[in-house]
Amino acid sequence: MNSILAAALNSSGVFPFKPFIDQCCAQNAVYARTYDEKIYDARDSPSKHLVIICCMDARIDLFRILGLQPGEVHIIQNGGGRLRDAVRSLVCSQALSHTKEVMIIHHTDCGFTYFSNNKQILASLRVRTGTRTEQLNPSQLSYDEDDPDFMPITDLEQSVRDDLAEYKKNPLLKQDIIVRGFTLWTVMALATIEQQYHTLSGNAKERSMIRQSQFTERLTNIEFIHLTDYDDYRLYKLIHKYGSTQAQTFTVNKWLEEYLQESFETPNRYYPNTVQWCSTTMLAFFIRNTTLSMKNINALLLARLEAYDNSKYICYISVLKEHRQNGLGTKLLNEIIKDAIQAKNSRISLHANTENKSALSLYLKCGMRCMAYIPGYYFGDQTYATQNAFTMTLQIKNIKNSTTVCHSTTAVEISSQEEALYKQQCPQAFTG
Ligand SMILES: CC(C)(COP(=O)(O)OP(=O)(O)OC[C@H]1O[C@@H](n2cnc3c(N)ncnc32)[C@H](O)[C@@H]1OP(=O)(O)O)[C@@H](O)C(=O)NCCC(=O)NCCS
Numbered sequence: 001m002n003s004i005l006a007a008a009l010n011s012s013g014v015f016p017f018k019p020f021i022d023q024c025c026a027q028n029a030v031y032a033r034t035y036d037e038k039i040y041d042a043r044d045s046p047s048k049h050l051v052i053i054c055c056m057d058a059r060i061d062l063f064r065i066l067g068l069q070p071g072e073v074h075i076i077q078n079g080g081g082r083l084r085d086a087v088r089s090l091v092c093s094q095a096l097s098h099t100k101e102v103m104i105i106h107h108t109d110c111g112f113t114y115f116s117n118n119k120q121i122l123a124s125l126r127v128r129t130g131t132r133t134e135q136l137n138p139s140q141l142s143y144d145e146d147d148p149d150f151m152p153i154t155d156l157e158q159s160v161r162d163d164l165a166e167y168k169k170n171p172l173l174k175q176d177i178i179v180r181g182f183t184l185w186t187v188m189a190l191a192t193i194e195q196q197y198h199t200l201s202g203n204a205k206e207r208s209m210i211r212q213s214q215f216t217e218r219l220t221n222i223e224f225i226h227l228t229d230y231d232d233y234r235l236y237k238l239i240h241k242y243g244s245t246q247a248q249t250f251t252v253n254k255w256l257e258e259y260l261q262e263s264f265e266t267p268n269r270y271y272p273n274t275v276q277w278c279s280t281t282m283l284a285f286f287i288r289n290t291t292l293s294m295k296n297i298n299a300l301l302l303a304r305l306e307a308y309d310n311s312k313y314i315c316y317i318s319v320l321k322e323h324r325q326n327g328l329g330t331k332l333l334n335e336i337i338k339d340a341i342q343a344k345n346s347r348i349s350l351h352a353n354t355e356n357k358s359a360l361s362l363y364l365k366c367g368m369r370c371m372a373y374i375p376g377y378y379f380g381d382q383t384y385a386t387q388n389a390f391t392m393t394l395q396i397k398n399i400k401n402s403t404t405v406c407h408s409t410t411a412v413e414i415s416s417q418e419e420a421l422y423k424q425q426c427p428q429a430f431t432g
């Protein structure tokens with residue numbers, strides 16, 4: 001047995017804390033009483049014939065991110081979500097459960113990206129207090145005795161590609177099935193998932209389509225993913241890619257600030273560090289046939305995830321003056337609503353100046369309601385005569401038809417009790 005592991009198992013020190021395991025055991029006693037055989041005793045498990053290889057990172061809740069149910073898939077988790085560590089389990093899964101699909105998922109902000117090589121990892125183990133350096137023999141970890149490999153990740157996209165290539169080379173693994181690689185954007189504890197790399201199966205036409213619809217701007221390291229067309233405009237989802245240099249982050253923030261100053265008509269207001277602060281979901285319209293660049297945005301919506309209640313907060317929505325009243329604002333809201341439904345968010349919220357009539361009428365049209373009145377929220381901002389705000393919110397559970405939201409009054413259904421509550425919490429919104 002690994003001597004470090006044995007030492008840990010044998011240690012009999014007095015713990016200065018109450019082990020969390022005790023709490024787990026207590027929870028399990030509650031769970032066992034409500035155990036539902038119908039859910040867990042599915043005969044044909046995993047019923048979706050999918051295996052997911054993913055990092056062990058504690059923030060990644062695959063069940064919620066991918067909308068999975070117990071019994072549907074095999075999940076193999078390890079540090080980094082690496083294929084090589086997963087092979088033993090994967091071979092058995094494929095032998096026993098008619099695997100038809102494999103997903104390999106690596107993620108941003110992964111602990112394995114904090115080191116650029118094996119030497120650094122070894123050095124950090126050696127300096128850790130309590131490590132017995134003479135027992136540090138990481139060669140057990142490797143397939144190559146002379147070259148211990150902790151598999152650090154220096155390029156996230158490349159590590160996914162490497163694992164796809166390694167899959168293809170491994171004769172133990174099924175080759176006539178769908179194998180796809182993904183990177184997961186671990187922003188503020190939850191994530192959106194973007195397919196980045198192509199499958200081993202699939203035809204050339206499919207591959208070229210994926211390539212065409214994605215483009216990365218070198219100066220900003222922003223990836224543009226084409227979503228849809230709307231009249232003369234093209235709608236893109238923008239992704240702040242992992243591994244941006246300081247210069248790229250500076251440039252994207254500068255161009256976002258310039259856009260926000262122009263669209264909000266606030267040339268002297270600062271909008272600092274926008275991409276770090278609010279980029280879980282970035283949606284932008286560009287005029288067809290212009291150069292795709294963060295310098296050429298015509299309409300923009302930036303939202304971030306509020307992890308405490310799994311909601312989306314819209315930090316900014318704005319359309320350049322000459323492009324307003326063409327339906328772009330509506331379309332952006334419509335799209336973030338779809339995004340929130342897909343991400344299983346609880347609600348969408350934002351703040352608006354109580355005098356911003358066009359924005360407020362847009363939000364009402366999309367089923368948002370005033371939840372709170374905040375006097376002085378926009379202190380120092382002279383855009384409107386008063387600086388008070390409404391907190392507007394849309395409960396996702398109230399959406400009855402996601403395709404007609406913002407277009408039909410029946411798309412969002414708000415109960416009379418809920419309407420009464422809004423009126424009570426926000427009387428200012430109903431007086432003028
Ligand atoms: C608010 C804003 C984003 C709306 O964008 P837009 O692309 O012009 O909006 P749309 O064309 O989709 O119009 C949607 C709805 O907004 C409302 N609206 C838009 N312009 C309006 C105006 N001048 N007067 C009254 N209502 C208006 C209407 O309800 C309209 O729906 P309708 O066309 O069915 O009547 C845009 O005016 C803007 O960028 N303003 C400056 C930035 C800002 O204030 N952002 C909001 C911060 S909370």
Ligand SMILES: [Zn+2]
Pocket residue numbers: 055056057079080081107109110111112
């Ligand atoms: Zn990780």
